[in-house]
Amino acid sequence: xxxxxxxxxxxxxxxxxxxxxxxxxxxxxxxxxxxxxxxxxxxxxxxxxxxxxxxxxxxxxxxxxxxxxxxxxxxxxxxxxxxxxxxxxxxxxxxxxxxxxxxxxxxxxxxxxxxxxxxxxxxxxxxxxxxxxxxxxxxxxxxxxxxxxxxxxxxxxxxxxxxxxxxxxxxxxxxxxxxxxxxxxxxxxxxxxxxxxxxxxxxxxxxxxxxxxxxxxxxxxxxxxxxxxxxxxxxxxxxxxxxxxxxxxxxxxxxxxxxxxxxxxxxxxxxxxxxxxxxxxxxxxxxxxxxxxxxxxxxxxxxxxxxxxxxxxxxxxxxxxxxxxxxxxxxxxxxxxxxxxxxxxxxxxxxxxxxxxxxxxxxxxxxxxxxxxxxxxxxxxxxxxxxxxxxxxxxxxxxxxxxxxxxxxxxxxxxxxxxxxxxxxxxxxxxxxxxxxxxxxxxxxxxxxxxxxxxxxxxxxxxxxxxxxxxxxxxxxxxxxxxxxxxxxxxxxxxxxxxxxxxxxxxxxxxxxxxxxxxxxxxxxxxxxxxxxxxxxxxxxxxxxxxxxxxxxxxxxxxxxxxxxxxxxxxxxxxxxxxxxxx
RNA sequence: GCCAGCGUAGCUCAGUGGUAGAGCAGCGGUUUCGUAAACCGCCGGCCAAGAGUUCGACUCUCUUCGCUGGCUCCA
Numbered sequence: 001x002x003x004x005x006x007x008x009x010x011x012x013x014x015x016x017x018x019x020x021x022x023x024x025x026x027x028x029x030x031x032x033x034x035x036x037x038x039x040x041x042x043x044x045x046x047x048x049x050x051x052x053x054x055x056x057x058x059x060x061x062x063x064x065x066x067x068x069x070x071x072x073x074x075x076x077x078x079x080x081x082x083x084x085x086x087x088x089x090x091x092x093x094x095x096x097x098x099x100x101x102x103x104x105x106x107x108x109x110x111x112x113x114x115x116x117x118x119x120x121x122x123x124x125x126x127x128x129x130x131x132x133x134x135x136x137x138x139x140x141x142x143x144x145x146x147x148x149x150x151x152x153x154x155x156x157x158x159x160x161x162x163x164x165x166x167x168x169x170x171x172x173x174x175x176x177x178x179x180x181x182x183x184x185x186x187x188x189x190x191x192x193x194x195x196x197x198x199x200x201x202x203x204x205x206x207x208x209x210x211x212x213x214x215x216x217x218x219x220x221x222x223x224x225x226x227x228x229x230x231x232x233x234x235x236x237x238x239x240x241x242x243x244x245x246x247x248x249x250x251x252x253x254x255x256x257x258x259x260x261x262x263x264x265x266x267x268x269x270x271x272x273x274x275x276x277x278x279x280x281x282x283x284x285x286x287x288x289x290x291x292x293x294x295x296x297x298x299x300x301x302x303x304x305x306x307x308x309x310x311x312x313x314x315x316x317x318x319x320x321x322x323x324x325x326x327x328x329x330x331x332x333x334x335x336x337x338x339x340x341x342x343x344x345x346x347x348x349x350x351x352x353x354x355x356x357x358x359x360x361x362x363x364x365x366x367x368x369x370x371x372x373x374x375x376x377x378x379x380x381x382x383x384x385x386x387x388x389x390x391x392x393x394x395x396x397x398x399x400x401x402x403x404x405x406x407x408x409x410x411x412x413x414x415x416x417x418x419x420x421x422x423x424x425x426x427x428x429x430x431x432x433x434x435x436x437x438x439x440x441x442x443x444x445x446x447x448x449x450x451x452x453x454x455x456x457x458x459x460x461x462x463x464x465x466x467x468x469x470x471x472x473x474x475x476x477x478x479x480x481x482x483x484x485x486x487x488x489x490x491x492x493x494x495x496x497x498x499x500x501x502x503x504x505x506x507x508x509x510x511x512x513x514x515x516x517x518x519x520x521x522x523x524x525x526x527x528x529x530x531x532x533x534x535x536x537x538x539x540x541x542x543x544x545x546x547x548x549x550x551x552x553x554x555x556x557x558x559x560x561x562x563x564x565x566x567x568x569x570x571x572x573x574x575x576x577x578x579x580x581x582x583x
Numbered sequence: 584g585c586c587a588g589c590g591u592a593g594c595u596c597a598g599u600g601g602u603a604g605a606g607c608a609g610c611g612g613u614u615u616c617g618u619a620a621a622c623c624g625c626c627g628g629c630c631a632a633g634a635g636u637u638c639g640a641c642u643c644u645c646u647u648c649g650c651u652g653g654c655u656c657c658a
Contacts, residue, residue, distance in 0.1 A: 048653095056587065143653030144586025151655055155586055158653070191595080199631085199649050258657090271619065304658085310586050310649085324658060422658070460658040491615040519616075526619035540617060552618060 012542055013165065017042035019079065019083040019127045020069075020134050020163040021049045026119035027068035028053075031061075037121065038098045038147060038156050045163035045173055050145055052098070057157050062139040065159070069137060076132030077117045081125060083110045093122060120471035125545065137163045168526070170190065180417055185469035186315040187192070192474055192482075192531065194465075195316065203314045204320030206462055211482035215468075216461055216510070218480050220301055221323055222353075222578075223458065230346060231297040232327055237279025239303060243269040245278050248435055254352045258306040270518040276302035277429075277454060280328040281436050284450075289440040294450070295331035295339055302326045302462065316466035322460040323425035330438065336380065336451050340387035340409070340426060348391070348434075351413055353578065355477075359423065360367060361393050364401035371405050372430030380428045380451075381407045388505060392572035405431035415471035423461070426455040475532040475554060477580045478571070484510040489539030495546040501537065501564055508572050531552055535571070553581075 020039035028051055035066045038050030049070035086094065086103055089111045093099035094556045101123050107454060114123045116131055128134065164170040176178040181187070189195050194212030208216060224234055243262045246252050251259070251511060262269035273279070274530050288294065303323045312318055329339050343471060351359055365385055366377045384407055388395050395409075402408055406428035413423045429452040432438065439447040458464040468476070478484055485505055488500040498514045505512035515524045521538060537549040542561075549567055551559040570582040 059588065141652060142587060145654045146585080149655070151585070155632095155654075157586075160653080203649070306658085308657080309655085311584060311649090311654085318657075322658065326658095425658075456658065458658090461657055490617055490620085493615080493634095520614090520616050520621060521618060522616090523620055524618090529619055536618080538618060542617085550618080556619075558618070 011201065013163075014042045015126055016128050016134055017045075017047040017163045017300060018123075019131070020137050021047035022079075022116060022119065022121055022123070022127065022160060023069050023072050023131055023134060023137075024065065024116065024139070024159060024161060025049050025121060026072055026117060027065045029119060030068055030576065036096055036098060039102075040121075045164075046106065046140070046160060047379075048145075048158050048160045050147070050156040050158045050208075052154065053158050057159070059142060061158070062142070066137070066139045068257060069139075072117065073131050073134050073137070075117070078130040079114050079116045079127040081127070083113070084112050084113055085110055087115065089122060092120065092258045093460075102462070108259050118173050134163065135165050136167045137161060137458075138170060138174075161183070176417065180419065180470070183417065183470045183473045184315075185466040188469050188474040189316065194469070194482075197315070197319075202320070203310065204308060204318075206316060208319070212465070214482045215476065215480050216465065219458070219461070219464070223301070224299075226346070227297075227299045227327070230342065230522070231295075232297040235280065235283055235298045235300050237273075237276060237283075237302060239273055239305070240270045241273050241278065243271050246271060246274075248317055249278055250431060251275070251433060258308075259424065260305060260307055272305035273302075274306045276300055276304060276324060276326045277328055277432060277452075278436075281432060281438055281452075283328055284438060285436065289330075291332060291442045291448075293336050294440055295329055297327055297329045299325075299327035301347045316462040316469075319462050321360065321461070324466075325456050325458040325461065327455055328441075329455070330450045331453070332440070332448070333379075333451050336428070336453070337383045337387050337390075340384055340465045341390055341454060343424075343426050343453070343455050343457070344387060344391045344393065344409075347411055347426075351411070351423065354471070355580070356413040356415070356423075356471065358418075359411050360420075361395035362401075362410045363388065363395050364403075364408045365396040366407065367400045367402055367404060369404055370402070376430055377402075377407060384409055384426075384428070394552070403427055405429045415467055416473070417470070419470065419488070421467045422459055423458070424455070424457045426453060428453055447582050472516075475534075478534050478582070479575045481511070481532070481534050481577045483511050483513050483531065483533045484575070485510060485535045486524075486531075486533045487512060487514045487536045488524045488528065488536055490521055490538065492518070494539050494541070494544055498537075498539050501539065501549070504564075505571075506567060508568055510571055510575065525552065527557070537567075 018041060021042065025037055025040055032053050034054055036052035038052065040047065040049030043084050086106065086109060088177045089103050090100060092113065102122065111122055112125055113120055114125060114127055139159055140161045143157040143158045144155045144159065146155050162170065164175060189212070192211060192213065193209050195209055196207050197203065197205065199209065228234065251274065258274050260272050262271050281299060284296060301323050303321060305321045306318055308318060308320055331339050365381055368373065370377070388409065408425060408427040408536065410422065411424045412420050414420055433449045433452050438450050438452065440450055442448045469538060487527065489495050489498040495516060502512045502514045515528070517524065525536055532554050536552040540550060543549055547564055548561050549564050550561050551567060553559065
C-alpha cells in the first residue's frame with residue numbers, strides 16, 4: 001500500500017475508533033444516567049473512555065455495555081456537529097464537572113459538540129457520519145485511571161475497547177494478542193526453566209536458573225568482548241556504598257523515591273547503589289588525567305537496586321534489582337561528537353546482532369528544572385543532533401524530556417511481534433563532573449571539567465532478556481540456545497554411540513545433551529521440540545554403523561543424513577559467527 | 584501506592600457452606616521402540632497467610648501478602 005493511502009486509512013480508523021468511544025459513552029450513560037464523563041480518545045488499535053460512576057465496574061458489565069453499543073450501531077444514527085459559545089457549553093455540560101474543567105482551559109471562544117441520538121459530548125472531532133460506520137468493536141478491559149493522569153486527582157474508571165474496519169481485522173488483532181500471550185517472557189521463562197521470581201525471596205528480585213544463566217552469560221561475554229574491542233575498560237564496583245556519596249551526587253535529592261532505606265554499618269549509613277556512575281567517577285579520580293589520555297571509557301555490567309512501587313513490577317522487564325550494561329565516558333568537549341557517534345554505532349551493532357529491525361530514535365531536550373547553563377545545553381544538544389545526522393539516523397525531538405543533568409538520546413526498538421521496547425540510552429551529564437570535581441589537565445596546564453556520558457546499549461540484562469525471549473518466542477538463535485544439540489538414541493543399545501557423539505560435541509564447545517530416558521523417540525522429539533532445542537540428532541543402528549547423524553530442526557524440518565564430523569563443524573561455525581542456523 | 588480482577592498439587596485447571604479432584608510433571612515397574620505424547624501403579628495439597636461469622640469455611644466477611652490488567656513512573 002502506498003504510504004499516503006496507508007496514512008489515510010490510519011486516520012479513518014482513528015476517527016472511527018474515536019466515534020466508537022462516544023458510542024460506548026452513550027451506552028454507559030444508558031446504564032448509569034448519573035455518570036460523569038472524562039475523556040475518550042482513540043488509541044492504538046482502539047479507544048478508551050474514562051467515567052466517574054456510582055459504582056465500580058466489574059468485567060461482567062462489559063458484555064452488557066457492548067450489547068447496548070451494538071444496538072446503537074445498528075440504529076445507524078448520524079453524528080452531528082455544532083459550534084457553541086463557551087457560555088452555552090457550560091450550560092450544556094452543567095452537570096459534567098470534568099467537561100467544565102476542560103471548557104475552562106480552552107483558548108477558543110467557541111467549542112464544538114457532537115451529538116448522536118440522545119447523547120451529546122464536547123469534542124474536537126472529527127467523527128464518522130453515523131454510528132453505522134463503526135464496524136467491528138469489542139470491549140476488552142476495565143482499569144482505574146487518574147483524572148488527567150495525576151495521582152492527586154480522583155481515580156476514574158476506564159473502559160478499553162478495540163475497533164476495526166472488519167470483523168476479520170478484529171479477529172486478526174485478537175489472534176496477535178493471543179500470540180503475544182503465548183510468547184510472554186514470564187510464561188516462557190517458566191516453561192523453558194530460565195528464571196523465577198519468588199514471593200519467598202522477594203518480589204521484583206530475579207533468580208536466574210542454569211538455562212537462563214547460560215543465555216545471560218553468552219550475552220555478557222559477547223558484550224564484554226565487543227566493548228574491549230571498542231576501547232572500553234571493564235571495571236567492577238560494589239553494590240553498597242556510603243550514603244554521603246549519594247548526597248554529594250544529588251541523588252538523595254532528585255532520586256530519593258527510588259532509593260532503599262539506609263543500613264547502619266558501624267555507625268555509618270550505607271545504601272544499595274541505584275546507579276553505577278559514582279564508582280566509575282571515583283576510579284577516574286584516583287589520579288590526575290592528562291588531556292592526552294581522554295577519552296576514558298569505563299564499562300561495567302553493574303547491578304543496581306531501585307525501589308519500584310509494587311503495582312509496577314512486571315516479570316523481568318520491571319524489577320527491583322537489575323544489572324545495567326553500563327558505561328561512562330570521560331572526555332573533552334571537543335571529543336563529545338566522536339564519542340556519541342561511537343556509541344550510536346555500537347548501539348546499532350547490538351540491535352543488528354540480535355536481529356531487531358524497526359527502531360525509533362528520540363532526542364530529548366532541556367527540561368525546566370535542570371543543571372547546567374542553557375548555553376551548554378544548547379551546545380551539547382547540537383552535538384547530539386550532529387552525531388545522529390552523521391550516523392544517518394532520522395530522529396524525533398522530545399522537547400523538555402531530557403534528564404535534569406543533560407540531554408539524551410533514546411532508541412526504542414520493536415520485537416518480532418511489533419512490541420516496542422526501551423533500548424539504548426545515551427545521556428550527557430553536566431551535573432556530576434562539577435559536583436565531584438572530575439577534571440583533566442589541559443594543554444594549557446590548567447584543570448578543565450570533563451564531559452561525562454552515561455550510556456547503556458542493551459538497557460539491563462533483565463529487561464533485555466525479557467525482550468529477547470518475546471522477540472524469539474523462546475526459540476533462541478543457536479549461539480544463545482541453552483542446549484544446542486539434543487541426541488536421541490533410538491534404543492538403549494545406541495546410548496553408547498550417543499554419548500560418544502555428545503562428548504565430541506562438548507569437546508568442541510557445543511552444548512549437547514543425550515536423552516537417556518526409556519521412552520519412544522516420538523516422545524523424546526516432542527520434548528526437545530517443546531524445549532526449542534535447535535537440533536535433534538536421532539541415532540540408531542544405521543547411524544552408528546555409518547558414523548552419520550539424522551538431523552532434525554526444531555521447526556520440524558528434516559535435514560539429509562550427514563556425516564557427524566561435518567555436522568559438528570557446521571554447528572561450530574554457526575555458533576562462532578552467531579548466525580541463527582546452520583547452512 | 585491507587586482502581587479492578589485473581590490466588591486450589593511442580594504446571595494447566597475443575598470444585599463452591601457438610602472435612603479436596605483431573606490431566607501433565609515426578610517416582611516405581613513393564614515396553615527397546617525410527618522423527619511431536621507407549622502402558623500399569625504410586626506419591627503428591629494447613630485450598631496464599633491471619634482473624635471473624637457458623638454446629639461446620641476452600642466456599643461468606645475483614646485484614647495482610649502476592650500475581651494479572653491499567654493509572655503513574657522507568658533500565
